Amino acid sequence: MPDSKINSMLMKLPDETGKGDVMAATSVLQQRANEIRNNSINWQSYLQSQMIGDDDYRFITEFLSSDGGKRDSLLQDQRTQCAKTFLSLLEHISKDQTVQYILTIMDDMLQEDMNRVEIIREYAKKKRENVWSPFLNLLNRPDSFIQNMTSRIIAKLACWSRDPMEGSDLTFYLTWLKDQLQTPGNEYVQTTARCLQMMLRDEKYRLVFAGMEGVSVLANILSGRINFQIQYQLSFCLWVMTFSPQLVEQMNKHKIIPILGDILNDSVKDKVTRIILAVFRNMIEKPEDAAMVKENCVAMVQAKVLKQLSILQQHKFDDEDIMADIEFLTEKLQASIQDLSSFDEYSTEIKSGRLEWSPVHKSERFWRENVARLTEKNYELLKMLVHLLETSRDTLVLAVASYDIGEFVRHYPRGKSIIEQLGGKQMVMQLLAHEDPNVRYEALLAVQKLMVHNWFVKIKKAIILKSIEKPFKLS
Structure with missing residues (x-):
């Protein structure tokens, strides 16, 4: 149109x-x-x-x-x-x-x-x-x-x-x-x-509003405790903004999908449900960038939207638009799961800022096959992990992020120096004094991996030098 x-x-x-x-x-x-x-x-x-x-x-x-x-x-x-x-x-x-x-x-x-x-x-x-x-x-x-x-x-x-x-x-x-x-x-x-x-x-007007950090303001308010009427009105504002595809990227930056996903999961008002589903539909339909569409679909899956859609399908709505949006979103999200790689899942989780112990974090195969991809786009994902360590107050997020830092160091040859350059080592060290025992534990493991990696590199160099001077003989 x-x-x-x-x-x-x-x-x-x-x-x-x-x-x-x-x-x-x-x-x-x-x-x-x-x-x-x-x-x-x-x-x-x-x-x-x-x-x-x-x-x-x-x-x-x-x-x-x-x-x-x-x-x-x-x-x-x-x-x-x-x-x-x-x-x-x-x-x-x-x-x-x-x-x-x-x-x-x-x-x-x-x-x-x-x-x-x-x-x-x-x-x-x-x-x-x-x-x-x-x-x-x-x-x-x-x-x-x-x-x-x-x-x-x-x-x-x-x-x-x-x-x-x-x-x-x-x-x-x-x-x-x-x-x-x-x-x-x-x-x-x-x-x-x-x-x-x-x-x-x-x-x-909406382009000017977006240019003055308007999306950030809406995201912050919707993240707080507000009544359903304000939830509806501000979600309506986001909905009309999705008709400008260039603004959808801003919404991703400010975690609009997980924020609205939380509201959708708790919503008891049809009007709130209807407008959030309309926002999600536009975030899939309007962008021309296929990568962004895929990222939005994955973000919705991780925000438990697909699960909520299955619950909503059991309800009887008088509004035909709601049913049409539920069917559209269910189809698109299920299709996205079929094409979803473990790295797509991991990347979207990091970008959402809502880390949890999903299977990829403790998968040896995942780290072996994908560790190098964390250095792509000028270390984009690593910088996000370090930022979470610095800013998050969620103990689960801090624990998982600390673990991931340690795994990156363990699997990537120059992992220790990269993490140090990004300020990650300092952040992990500070968490050793965190009040939460799980955070302290994961931070300690990460520090150990940083130290072990350092010794491993020295030992590996010594072995290589020794093998050059006197090659090993097989008995």
């Missing part, structure tokens, strides 16, 4: 941000908005104090007293006045309660008809003003409701307007969303995720 058609399809997806949506109705922002809509603002007092002009007073009072067809006619006849009034009110009124009300009714206006975003865009263009500045400034207000309702409006303008958000404005907004996702105790995080869901449907 051409990129333009994919983008068009994604932009038409329901954003689930409307007042009629179940999740929107229960979000903190919408609960608060329902209260704010019932507030009564004394516009007459603002007029008398000359904080607003006569034309703004007339428009806002007429707008609030109209609905349905009458409101449509008003906005058609007074498009310029509409934009002027809303922007003027936001500029000249500072009281939080009133600003909250203005933003809420403005958001409602845009939600009723997405084409109304052009009212704001056309006015800014006519006045030669930056359409984003008034709203981006409001993101700096201390009131959280004002920030997040403004964010909703920005997302609508950015996604529904003819002119996309660009440059420093786009960077500022996406950075703000990213920071809000990571803010501890953010009660409006669901709204932040909704805005990101909207933005990432557009390829221009």
Whole structure:
């Protein structure tokens, strides 16, 4: 499918941000908005104090007293006045309660008809003003409701307007969303995720977001303890990002497959299951690089996805897409197992960072046949092992990585010097003092192999020299 058609399809997806949506109705922002809509603002007092002009007073009072067809006619006849009034009110009124009300009714206006975003865009263009500045400034207000309702409006303008958000404005907004996702105790995080869901449907926006370590942020949050709704929303963000094949490689870098595999194994919500299966399907279908597709399949097998698929096949889902994705993934993963070499399995396990005592680690044949491959791509896998020794807090990972370091040294002629150059010897030595007895044991064995290898090399050299001076005689 051409990129333009994919983008068009994604932009038409329901954003689930409307007042009629179940999740929107229960979000903190919408609960608060329902209260704010019932507030009564004394516009007459603002007029008398000359904080607003006569034309703004007339428009806002007429707008609030109209609905349905009458409101449509008003906005058609007074498009310029509409934009002027809303922007003027936001500029000249500072009281939080009133600003909250203005933003809420403005958001409602845009939600009723997405084409109304052009009212704001056309006015800014006519006045030669930056359409984003008034709203981006409001993101700096201390009131959280004002920030997040403004964010909703920005997302609508950015996604529904003819002119996309660009440059420093786009960077500022996406950075703000990213920071809000990571803010501890953010009660409006669901709204932040909704805005990101909207933005990432557009390829221009998702490429910029990915360029600012957005995938890493999503991975870190999904790795933590979050509720199923945020799991769904952030997995949705990853799903739309998989429509840009170049971003799939970033997802591999940040271990998205094992992270989503864990969520899938524990999921009790069909919507979470459905979106994760859709992510996995795209990670197999979208990349053009066959090696990457194979790597993704192996990663899914190691993340116990195939086992979970067999469980899901026993369920009865009303959603045909879920069943289709289950069948597709089962077929592809089973096929990948048939072609899977022991080194493919080992390589994918190292890259996942989730080491366990799988059979390859203690297979003499594996090490004899594959030890040299650990030096490929400028020692890529060895560097990953050393990195795990340095950064992992998982005792199983540390134990297995220590063992593998020792086996590499034992089987590869220059193993000791390579491991020393990569800093592996120092890492293993430090683990001799680890609190976990299994880690200490495997680290000790690895150190012994390093020392034995050193003596073995010296003895081998001595034998060779002696044989040159006086060849052995067979009796």
